[in-house]
Amino acid sequence: MRSIFHEMSGRYAARVYITAVAVVCAVVFVIIGSSAAPAAEIVIGNPEESRGTVEMDLSGARAPESDPLGGSRPESGSRREQFRIASPNILSVSVEGNSEVVSEHILSVISSKVGTPLDQNRLAKDADSIYEQGFYSNVDYRIVDEIDGVNVIFMVTENSTIEDIRFFGNTIYSEEKLRDICFTKPGMIFNRVFFRNDLQRIKEKYQQDGYVMARVSDVKVEGSEVNVYITEPKLGNIVIQGNKRTKTYVIKRQLRFKEGDLFNAIRLRYSLSKLQGLGYFDDVSVGFEPGETQDIIDLILTVAEAKTGRVGISVGYGSQSGFSGGLSYGDSNWRGRGERLGIGFDIGDREQYWVTLDQPYMDAKTFSWRLGAYKRAWEDLNYYENDNYRFEYDEERIGAYAGIGRKFSERSKLSWFLTAEWQDIKISPHDGSPTRRQLEEMESGKNVTLSGRLTRDNIDEYVDYPKGDIESITVEKGLEALGGDWPYWKYWLEAKYYSPLNFLTRLFERNFTVNDIPPIIAARLMAGDSNDYLPWAVEYTLGGDNTLRGYEDKRFRGDQMFLMNTELRLPVHKSASLVFFYDMGMAWDTRLDENFNLGELMDAYGVGFRVRTPLGNLRLDFAQGDDESRVHFGFGEMF
Secondary structure, three states, X not given: OHHHHHHHHHHHXXXXXXXXXXXXXXXXXHHHHHHHOOOOOOOOOOHHHEEEEEEEEOOOOOOXXXXXXXXXXXXXXXXXXXXXXXXXXXXEEEEEOOOOOOHHHHHOOOXXXXXXXXXXXXXXXXXXXXXXXXXXXXXXXXXXXXXXXXXXXXXXXXXXXXXXXXXXXXXXXOHHHHHXXXXXXXXXXXXXXXXXXXXXXXHHHXXXXXXXXXXXXXXXXXXXXXXXXXXXXXXXXXXXXOOXXXXXXXXXXXXXOOOOOEOOHHHHHHHHHHHHXXXXXXXEEEEEEEOOOOOEEXXXXXXXXXXXXEEEEEEEXXXXXXEEEEEEEEEEEEOOOOEEEEXXXXXXOEEEEEEEEEEOOOOOOOOEEEEEEEEEEEEEEEEEEOOEEEEEEEEEEEEXXXXXXXXXXXXXXXXXXXXXXXXXXXXXXXXXXXXXXXHHHOOOEEEEXXXXXXXXXXXXXXXXXXXXXXXXXXXXXXXXXXXXXXXXXXXXEEEEEEEEOXXXXXXXXXXXXXXXXXXXXXXXXXXXXXXXXXXXXXXXXXXXXXXXXXXOOOOEEEOEEEEXXXXXXXXXXXXXXXXEEEEEEEEEOHHHOOOOOHHHOEEEEEEEEEEEEOOEEEEEEEEEOOOXXXXXXXXXXXX
């Protein structure tokens, strides 16, 4: 018995000892744990089965101090302790702190679902996804331990409700215009993502109108007020370099901007196109330098001058009239002042000599002007009556003119031009038997005229080819008071139209555009009339390389006129194009009981070539009329 008692006593003592040690260890653990950190919810599990970590926020989350439109979410807490434990299942997911945004919308972007194992990395990504919804200044989460799992609570801090959106630094658009562009309106909760898109739309509006350097420099959300700060760069110094012959003012007057203006890429592109189109320069380039302040940029315009003097050779041939030709010299930038000088002669059945000087540029303050003198002589012209040949005659004109004009306003498409002209006209019938009436009709004399032209120029100046339309009305008055022999009124309308035919590319599935020049349909229409009396010497005439191709000069004449030219211009090379044309027109003499009748129009058709050379654009046309075929050779387009 004693031995058994002693044995039992020993066993009991061992149990008591082990229990006492366990109690002491538990007390020590509790004391150490309570002194190390504040109370927190901990999920207890078997470390051997751990698939993740539990993070305990020991100090609370802090609101962001950076730009409210920043894309990163604030860190949750400044200190974190991690314990490798088993990953329990999620029992519930909820939201705290929201008052304007419904919980369903908030939780629609998370991937942590009820019944799935707890995953700390996934929870962090879910918090980031909620933050990226844009309605919140801070997003955090909390894990609550339960016996059979955990509850996940996302804690959000909503942005303020907007009472006003204010803009600073904007001069191009009003605050009302910029507010209309924004989706965000007063009364809505501020959404960082929505407002970032609003700022993008504002930027696109500036860029669409050419203000490509304008930017939103700062955004401040101060309580319920959003303040947007916009920088609209201005032009500082405009430096022009590379021009040795061309005067600087000739270049500057083509610019649609000046120092102190807001920078606009559309105006810059227009100005560069205008400068390049003048023909004064081989190259025009632009660069930028920082100005004195951040909202100032300096523009550096560099030009490489071209040779503007041109020698021209013209050749014409008719199956009946034979060859003709001439030589000319022109300078489109004479003395570097943007003035055009022309001098030349033609010989053959059509003989002429001329000298011209003009200033084509005009604006609201700068006058365009022109001066010129000429002598023109035609030999063996045919006189027709009722479309029947009667006899031949020679005609000679010596004249001089001066004109001046300008635009109505700086941006106006309308302009006016007045021209005074003096002519001494000599007409000599021969090789036939003209009647007395015909001789009286073909009287020689002096003609002094004053003409006025009103023009609407709607050509697109932002492209390197003609696109758009031009219309003009001209009225001419013969003046006896200044020494003229004939008082009369004469008036005509001229319209030109140019349109690119981009549909040809889609129709034939082939790119017809060459060097950025598309196929173009070009048309010109002219119609003229007069008062009851129009001298024969100043009647309308049609025929020749500038009116009705395929007919001799002045083949048709009268006191009424109609003409239409159409051309299909197809580029075939960067320096050459092919032209198919069709002309039709007629002149009527009401004194012979002829009246305006479109059914009587004469026509001509043909093909031509245009070649760009150092001497200028060469024009070669093969035209077929009713009487003969003719070859026309010259410079530039007919219209």
